[in-house]
Amino acid sequence: MRAGASNKSDLGGVLQTSNIHILTCDAGRVTQTLAALKASPATAKAKAKFILATDGADFEAEDLTSGETVACAFKDFPDHFGFFLPLAGISTVRQISENAFDIRATSRLNRLYVELLKDNPEWGTAERRHDMNNLMARLIFCFFAEDTDIFVGKGRFTETVAQMSAKDSSNTHEVITTLFRAMNTKREDRAATKIPRWAEDFPYVNGQLFSGGDEVPRFSKIARSYLLHVGGLDWTKINPDIFGSMIQAVAEDEERGELGMHYTSVPNILKVLNPLFLDDLRSKLEEAGDNPRMLLNLRKRIAKIRVFDPACGSGNFLVIAYKEMRAIEAEINRRRGEPDLASEIPLTNFRGIELRDFPAEIARLALVIAEYQCDVLYRGQKLALAEFLPLRNENWIVSGNSLRLDWLKLCPPTGTGVKVQSDDLFGTPLNQAEIDFANEGGETYICGNPQFKGARKQSKSQKQDMALVFEQGNDFKDCDYVTAWYLKAAEYVKNTDAAFAFVSTSSVCEGEQVAHLWSRLYGYGLHIQFAHQGFKWRNNAANNAVVQCVIIGVGAAKPTRCALYQGETKREVDSISPYLISGAERYVRAEDVPLSRDLHPMVMGSMARDDGNLILTVDEAARLIECQPAAEQLLRGLLGSQELIHVRNRKCLWIEDDHLKFATEIPEVLKRIEAVRAFRSSSSAKTTRGYAAIPHKFAQRAHRDSLAIIVAATSSEEREYIPADLLGPTNIITNAAYAIYGASVWELAIVASRLHMAWIATVCGKLETRLRYSSTLGWHSFPLPTLTEKNKADLTCCAEGILLAREHHFPATIADLYDPESMPADLRAAHERNDEVLERIYIGRRFKNDTERLEKLLDLYTKMTASVAPAKGKRRKAGANA
Incomplete structure (x- = not known):
């Protein structure tokens, strides 16, 4: 290949166009050779995807598309074949949006981290984890400093390590230790501490970044090799907005395999910060124009604003807030003719709490980097460098459990600041004076992205956190972890x-947690000031996590107009309901009986609690009847949600007391009854043991011999309508579904409507991603206008039309019929007719969308519950808000 006409190498190696540039070299020169390949004009011209260098003993390569690198002994080259799969047309590279540098730098740091732990396993133990994290933070600072002139000479740190350490790496750790010691020693003290001349040019950094142990x-x-690879990147491109979080992943075992899962993009962070306070600052800037006095007052106001993230992670929200405020301040200074003026916005105004110490340290480092970058941008490199070092010692990002700390002490409204004992990088000595600065009349804005953790996925300690914050009752058991931050x-x-x-x-x-949360927030006199309705929360990472999220802004002041965002659209409304639609500040409570007098009550179906002995498959039932035909009168059809949706036919023994003697004369039936008795008698639950006295019956019986509507307790969120059906009196509905006994046919039209689906999806919530139904919260609370006989007759026709359309496609199941991709046209038309008839009863026309449906339903709910409000001093058993 080297001799062939297709070889484009300008270094005496092999260069295949659009593929790879390979070069062998003398012993010990692999890293320099790889750098030469990368700098080669021929590499760029031929659009090579990879470069590879080896001396026969060592091996290094880089993927020029992603920035990924590999270094190993030459004999281990085959272990990395997957790295080169793109050369065979097998793409393993994810598309990376926005700033790819952060992904690339994190990947290289990750390789270095793993390699160091491989040779120094003791540094991966809990006792040394802090030391390892300190090392990574120090290296990050050095890489940034050497490319931004904080260290004199571009690449100075990396070059010094390359030159002063042996190529066999035997003294690399000693060289780095010496550099760290130099950066922790004031120049006037260096002679006494015998800092070598080759380390003399490195500045004194302080800020506790290099204090403590220097091992x-x-x-x-x-x-x-990996260290030199990392240093070879251009660290002027570092983006502290998200970089801190990515570095955090390097040091977290559980996150290292998913680099980039939780790092929030700037546009998403601004969805929180802009309406919270930045938009107001910008509007005041616009209002001030070039008026010097108004501009000065605005600058003073900005200098007193504190931004507090009580779940700050690696500081993403704080960094963005700082940069945006610096941009506004810089524009003020430009208009006032003071472009070189030092910033009056102190970093200590950007406060946070983080459970783990390393992210807290990285958050401070990210803010320090952001401050320097802003100074360079707005005041110039010379002034920025003059004021950057030494770093300050203040500790304004606290490591601890946010839900167990007193936020008022950590971020007091005025005056003094934080005094925290810590041994971290920016370590706070025990005798440190409090961070103290005038903040009288200042504003505080709390923001962030606290841990979600659903109610059923919380650890024991997290449940204890929730109980502590909620203080009393058991409401916290049904609430997401994030609600604790709302209450704090x-x-x-x-x-x-x-x-x-x-x-x-x-x-x-x-669902239920709306009432649990907002009963407390409204009790504090708080209001929703703005909100983003559900949207997909994406981030800047290679592994782009997607979660359905909302953003809620809350304060004591009720705005004259509230901002409600849906996608890129902003609506101004009088007030925002806790369901994040335009509407009254009111939440739905569970009701013991329907609010509408036209509706029949809904109950949970019957519970067997029989260890399966009263329930039979179709085959078991057939064998029983074959042996004892008279037993057929003891059998009933049995349906829960699964049977309703998928028609998994089951039967059950439904034995009334006057049939018990007959039943026990059938050996198979008697055997089952005795098995039920034994199961219940041995139960640890007192109530179950009590049911041993009636082993022939279901433990809890809701059944009535009447027409009934069965409603699925859970259902796929993909379906456009709630699964429901009309059943005759011979079928038993289990506790895995809900039942309306004595129902009118037209009530099926309500359950099977788009209107009711929208209500249930919002008011009842979800079980994981599935729709979760509730009789007391969903059906009994459903606001229905008073119906005329004509309305009921029309709805009855609609319900019958839906049932006939289903029958036309027998034996298709509910699951088949309501697949959104293949729903039969006649069934869809029947539902459309039903929706039109019902919605005209409400507003005289079809609703435009689900938002309009919910706004009308909640408005009607508010009126209906207000009309049945309890007398003063009393409370309804179940009903309107307390």
């Missing part, structure tokens, strides 16, 4: 002039 783990040849923030706002906005999963606006 560095040993480097293998491969680890040394509400307590803070109650005592200060503050506002807050959090990202949450959309489940906080659905």
